[in-house]
Amino acid sequence: MSATRKILVFADLPDGELGETGRGLLSYGARLANFIDGSWGAVTPVLPEGEALAQFGTYGTPVITRMVGCESLLDAPVLLGKALAQLVAEQSANLLVLPHNDLGATLAPVVAAALDAAIMTEVVSGRRGPEGVCFSRQALGSRIAETKNWDGNRPLVITVPTRSLSQVLMPSVTATTPAMATWQPAALPAGATGTIIERIPPDPQTVDLTEAEVIFSVGKGCDPAIFEQFKELCKLLNVSYGVTRPVYDLGWTGFERMVGQTGRTVVPRLYLALGISGSMHHVGGIKDSKRIVAVNSDPKAPIFTNSDEGFVADLKEVLPRLLDRVKSSVGGAS
Amino acid sequence: MMFPNLFSPLKLGTTEVKNRISFQPHLTNLAIGNLPSERQMYYWGERAKGGAGLIITEELTVHPTDMAYEKLIDVYHAEVIPGFKKITDYVHQYDAKIFAQLNHNGQQGDGSISRLPVWAPSPIPDVLFRETPKAMEPEDIEEVARYFAKSAIHVREGGFDGIELQFGHSSLARQFLSPLTNFRNDEYGGSLENRMRAPLKFIAAVRKAVGNDFTLGIRMCADEMIPGGLDLAQVQEICARFEASGLIDFMDLSIATFYNLYLVEGSMHTPLGYTIPLAAGIRERIKLPVFCTGRINDPVMAEKVLANGQADMIGMCRGLICDPFLPKKAQEGRLEDIRYCIACNQGCIGRIGMNKTLGCVQNPAVGREKEWGEGTLEKASVKKKVTIVGGGPAGMWAAKMAGRRGHKVTLIDRNEGLGGQVVTAMKGTGRDEFGVIIRNEKSQVDKAGVTVKLGVDASTEQLLAESPDVVIVATGSVPKKHPVGGADGPAIFNVLQVLNGEAELGQNVCLIDYDGHQRATATAEFLANQGKKVDMITSSLFICAELGPTQDLYSSRQRLLQKGVTFTPDIAVMEVGGEAGAKTVKGFNVYSNVWFDWGPYDSIVLVMGQQVDDDLYMSLKGKVPELYRIGDCVAPRKVDMAIWEGHKIGREI
Numbered sequence: 001m002s003a004t005r006k007i008l009v010f011a012d013l014p015d016g017e018l019g020e021t022g023r024g025l026l027s028y029g030a031r032l033a034n035f036i037d038g039s040w041g042a043v044t045p046v047l048p049e050g051e052a053l054a055q056f057g058t059y060g061t062p063v064i065t066r067m068v069g070c071e072s073l074l075d076a077p078v079l080l081g082k083a084l085a086q087l088v089a090e091q092s093a094n095l096l097v098l099p100h101n102d103l104g105a106t107l108a109p110v111v112a113a114a115l116d117a118a119i120m121t122e123v124v125s126g127r128r129g130p131e132g133v134c135f136s137r138q139a140l141g142s143r144i145a146e147t148k149n150w151d152g153n154r155p156l157v158i159t160v161p162t163r164s165l166s167q168v169l170m171p172s173v174t175a176t177t178p179a180m181a182t183w184q185p186a187a188l189p190a191g192a193t194g195t196i197i198e199r200i201p202p203d204p205q206t207v208d209l210t211e212a213e214v215i216f217s218v219g220k221g222c223d224p225a226i227f228e229q230f231k232e233l234c235k236l237l238n239v240s241y242g243v244t245r246p247v248y249d250l251g252w253t254g255f256e257r258m259v260g261q262t263g264r265t266v267v268p269r270l271y272l273a274l275g276i277s278g279s280m281h282h283v284g285g286i287k288d289s290k291r292i293v294a295v296n297s298d299p300k301a302p303i304f305t306n307s308d309e310g311f312v313a314d315l316k317e318v319l320p321r322l323l324d325r326v327k328s329s330v331g332g333a334s
Numbered sequence: 335m336m337f338p339n340l341f342s343p344l345k346l347g348t349t350e351v352k353n354r355i356s357f358q359p360h361l362t363n364l365a366i367g368n369l370p371s372e373r374q375m376y377y378w379g380e381r382a383k384g385g386a387g388l389i390i391t392e393e394l395t396v397h398p399t400d401m402a403y404e405k406l407i408d409v410y411h412a413e414v415i416p417g418f419k420k421i422t423d424y425v426h427q428y429d430a431k432i433f434a435q436l437n438h439n440g441q442q443g444d445g446s447i448s449r450l451p452v453w454a455p456s457p458i459p460d461v462l463f464r465e466t467p468k469a470m471e472p473e474d475i476e477e478v479a480r481y482f483a484k485s486a487i488h489v490r491e492g493g494f495d496g497i498e499l500q501f502g503h504s505s506l507a508r509q510f511l512s513p514l515t516n517f518r519n520d521e522y523g524g525s526l527e528n529r530m531r532a533p534l535k536f537i538a539a540v541r542k543a544v545g546n547d548f549t550l551g552i553r554m555c556a557d558e559m560i561p562g563g564l565d566l567a568q569v570q571e572i573c574a575r576f577e578a579s580g581l582i583d584f585m586d587l588s589i590a591t592f593y594n595l596y597l598v599e600g601s602m603h604t605p606l607g608y609t610i611p612l613a614a615g616i617r618e619r620i621k622l623p624v625f626c627t628g629r630i631n632d633p634v635m636a637e638k639v640l641a642n643g644q645a646d647m648i649g650m651c652r653g654l655i656c657d658p659f660l661p662k663k664a665q666e667g668r669l670e671d672i673r674y675c676i677a678c679n680q681g682c683i684g685r686i687g688m689n690k691t692l693g694c695v696q697n698p699a700v701g702r703e704k705e706w707g708e709g710t711l712e713k714a715s716v717k718k719k720v721t722i723v724g725g726g727p728a729g730m731w732a733a734k735m736a737g738r739r740g741h742k743v744t745l746i747d748r749n750e751g752l753g754g755q756v757v758t759a760m761k762g763t764g765r766d767e768f769g770v771i772i773r774n775e776k777s778q779v780d781k782a783g784v785t786v787k788l789g790v791d792a793s794t795e796q797l798l799a800e801s802p803d804v805v806i807v808a809t810g811s812v813p814k815k816h817p818v819g820g821a822d823g824p825a826i827f828n829v830l831q832v833l834n835g836e837a838e839l840g841q842n843v844c845l846i847d848y849d850g851h852q853r854a855t856a857t858a859e860f861l862a863n864q865g866k867k868v869d870m871i872t873s874s875l876f877i878c879a880e881l882g883p884t885q886d887l888y889s890s891r892q893r894l895l896q897k898g899v900t901f902t903p904d905i906a907v908m909e910v911g912g913e914a915g916a917k918t919v920k921g922f923n924v925y926s927n928v929w930f931d932w933g934p935y936d937s938i939v940l941v942m943g944q945q946v947d948d949d950l951y952m953s954l955k956g957k958v959p960e961l962y963r964i965g966d967c968v969a970p971r972k973v974d975m976a977i978w979e980g981h982k983i984g985r986e987i
Contacts (some may be wrong), residue, residue, distance in 0.1 A: 244770075
């Protein structure tokens with residue numbers, strides 16, 4: 001591929017922070033640029049500052065283009081998409097990378113339509129192909145993998161599922177001090193469009209466990225009193241909770257909370273196993289978690305051999321203290 | 335719908351199967367006179383009724399030299415056709431498809447039943463049957479191919495939808511394919527091409543006989559799991575070549591050989607879905623529909639396997655022996671009604687391996703579907719007031735069955751929960767799934783309208799005061815009070831005390847094992863896991879003597895030995911002596927009659943038998959209109975008999 005290929009990575013900086021999605025996208029952009037042998041840059045409607053700005057540098061972002069005056073369009077994603085399309089056209093970018101979250105998934109078709117560009121959503125992998133770049137996505141409810149080749153002649157818009165993004169810093173990436181550029185649309189897009197009036201964050205208490213980032217689970221080493229404390233702890237820390245089969249059997253939760261081979265298979269960032277012995281049926285459903293921490297009174301419990309970190313302790317002692325500690329940190333609010 | 339993948343249709347050759355659940359081939363020992371029987375018709379029919387999309391029969395033997403088991407069907411005789419027709423017609427009325435499995439077991443059998451030499455590629459005895467076979471001459475191979483073809487015609491005439499050729503864990507074809515058993519120097523041995531020649535001949539002969547408009551597949555051993563044997567990479571290649579022949583329509587899979595039979599039929603200690611990676615590996619290589627079988631006992635898991643693209647068809651065997659209606663219940667989202675298999679292997683493999691008819695600990699109706707299958711339970715003509723004392727498996731089953739028939743049932747137990755001895759047994763190492771027996775039935779007892787009273791130690795007077803029409807005593811058994819001289823006093827404990835955490839045990843423990851089953855071994859492992867030094871003494875020839883049929887022997891012995899447990903067989907223990915902290919065991923070798931002393935031990939654990947708890951029964955005798963006793967309080971046995979008797983009495987009162 002020629003060196004003229006230009007990749008733009010879109011980062012929306014929710015609450016002014018890059019977050020895991022933003023960092024993952026930057027890492028993705030750097031990797032793509034590396035094997036496409038092109039240039040890349042980030043584009044954002046928000047002015048990055050402080051920690052966020054530093055992270056752009058850490059991930060080797062050469063240029064950050066701020067879409068001046070577009071911050072207000074974040075609540076009208078279709079209009080933001082039109083502005084983004086103008087930017088992509090003016091900068092002659094060939095590839096726009098968006099996160100496959102609510103915003104990115106809304107922007108992608110708008111940008112692609114405005115540019116008459118190709119679009120591929122939920123791309124899980126990209127690799128150098130015989131005549132360009134091969135992108136793969138899962139289709140038909142993850143039942144098949146669909147691979148398409150992009151020859152680079154026409155612009156392409158892709159979205160990447162946030163779960164497929166890795167925040168790992170590639171060894172080939174060297175930290176930079178990003179050049180700051182601004183871009184302003186000739187006229188701010190306007191017109192009838194849907195507007196976001198409120199953002200309700202997913203409630204970890206109700207989110208599907210398979211999507212949860214942090215899960216605390218209890219096993220049969222608990223009684224009703226401990227279980228109530230446990231649920232309070234999860235609520236205070238705003239994490240999702242799961243249970244093992246024996247706890248589900250006691251009727252304390254619905255089936256959707258049961259973690260294991262015959263329940264939910266989960267892949268959270270952190271899995272805290274409290275009073276779970278670690279039967280293979282349970283471990284089979286959690287083993288791909290990024291980090292497993294276990295607390296169990298039995299030092300020989302098999303959960304420990306499947307954990308990154310283990311603590312031998314009695315839940316009856318630990319949980320109240322943990323709860324006190326958390327309560328004092330979060331001011332006792334619940 | 336909860337399971338969109340599981341209940342989507344699949345095309346296998348010319349056969350459209352309505353869902354992805356296949357009732358997999360397994361011995362039933364239900365054939366009579368080596369012909370298909372009525373019991374088999376009802377047995378397979380029940381699974382069709384229960385919603386399985388596909389049923390594959392047990393192995394049907396294609397040649398007289400293959401009589402590995404006494405009660406196989408000789409499919410090479412045309413006499414099988416009328417029986418087949420009855421079976422296939424019966425199954426088809428429930429919109430299920432049925433395939434026949436054809437097999438020659440080769441050296442994985444012996445000639446004591448057929449009175450013929452067994453045939454194999456090379457004169458290598460099977461590790462289990464240990465009979466040196468006759469190395470097949472080329473004309474023998476041709477003959478077996480002809481017999482495969484002849485048998486296939488009988489199958490097609492019999493109304494089956496397709497054929498599966500057994501090339502898996504126990505088959506002549508695998509013996510040709512595997513370097514473990516094929517040492518031939520002719521065109522049937524050596525290179526992979528040569529080793530595949532005989533199996534390809536069998537396939538070609540069958541294809542020619544049945545034509546192209548008939549579904550034909552094979553069951554391959556995906557990995558022999560033994561050094562020197564076929565591994566996944568080699569089997570991938572073999573499968574690709576079979577596929578390339580263009581003669582077959584699907585690829586069913588099994589695992590292992592008779593070197594490692596415990597992997598063929600993984601017991602409770604084996605992870606659920608233990609063969610999934612193998613199925614996924616084969617599916618990666620070929621385009622034909624691939625089956626996956628092996629402890630997939632749960633529709634949630636089955637759905638995941640399909641959604642992950644690891645297989646196209648889920649093979650269930652024990653899962654549907656245990657609950658023929660699992661597919662239907664899953665489709666209707668009634669997960670709490672499914673009776674999940676626990677892979678105890680006691681009723682299924684544990685019985686057929688001993689030449690008994692197939693059974694299931696949790697499903698007394700296996701092989702008796704005509705009498706006890708779905709829809710056979712009749713409402714009681716006289717509604718009685720029934721009191722059942724003892725909420726173990728026997729009592730729960732009696733309550734469930736009687737309640738369903740319209741009796742007014744009260745189930746009383748002195749403990750705080752149902753389950754009886756199962757609640758303790760499931761505390762043994764690796765035995766927690768045993769508790770599923772109780773989990774499965776709890777909701778059914780409730781749904782049957784039974785009044786459950788827990789924490790009630792009913793006296794004779796209290797029971798009589800309620801003036802019940804029927805009392806069923808299911809009070810179970812307790813460890814023998816005085817099984818051996820000196821077995822009283824401190825530092826001596828029984829299994830219940832150990833597993834329930836009521837025993838204060840020292841570091842050095844001697845476990846006297848007159849059980850030979852999980853009661854002893856799971857307890858010994860429970861102790862070893864606590865870091866204790868355990869010596870096991872038994873009067874049997876070896877430790878785990880009763881665990882062979884359930885395929886737990888190998889892995890149990892392996893784990894115990896790895897955990898430092900020592901085994902002393904052949905000893906009749908006559909006395910326990912010594913003070914607490916320095917207990918001794920005295921006994922003699924049952925063959926040499928030489929006496930020995932063992933010790934000193936900190937603690938002794940006795941697994942020396944159970945005795946009935948029949949006080950209540952005896953005190954009620956003659957005082958109620960109808961009095962029965964069931965389960966261990968009649969005679970201490972295993973859970974299969976408790977459930978059997980509970981089920982039976984519940985149907986009969």
